[in-house]
Amino acid sequence: QVQLVESGGGLARPGGSLRLSCQASGFTFSNYAMSWARQAPGKGHEWVAGIVSDGSDTYYADSVKGRFTISRDNAKNTVYLQMIGLKPEDTALYYCAKGMTPTISSMTLDEYDYWGQGTQVAVSS
Numbered sequence: 001q002v003q004l005v006e007s008g009g010g011l012a013r014p015g016g017s018l019r020l021s022c023q024a025s026g027f028t029f030s031n032y033a034m035s036w037a038r039q040a041p042g043k044g045h046e047w048v049a050g051i052v053s054d055g056s057d058t059y060y061a062d063s064v065k066g067r068f069t070i071s072r073d074n075a076k077n078t079v080y081l082q083m084i085g086l087k088p089e090d091t092a093l094y095y096c097a098k099g100m101t102p103t104i105s106s107m108t109l110d111e112y113d114y115w116g117q118g119t120q121v122a123v124s125s
Contacts, residue, residue, distance in 0.1 A: 009094060009121045012122070014123055022034070033050060033051065035104070036081045048063075049068055054074075095119070099112055
């Protein structure tokens with residue numbers, strides 16, 4: 001069965017950095033796009049970043065562009081989210097999501113069929 005397990009969350013200072021990882025299993029990882037999304041306290045789900053199956057294209061929400069970098073290692077079945085310049089408004093539960101195709105056609109959460117449990121990120125001084 002498909003499993004997505006996130007790690008790497010924690011507490012960071014404003015301006016600090018964190019690197020999230022998502023270990024995937026139960027499907028052919030290299031065949032599917034992957035994304036990261038988040039849900040802040042009291043708010044809805046927000047798509048954050050996406051990467052196509054071979055890693056050749058990446059996409060970002062305007063709120064994180066220039067600060068977050070998504071990458072993947074298909075040999076390790078892992079997708080990463082490097083976050084720098086963290087802001088208090090980045091505080092959220094971050095989770096990875098498996099796409100249904102190799103590509104990304106919209107920067108929304110509509111194209112994903114499995115999600116992990118998430119890893120908590122808190123940004124505070």
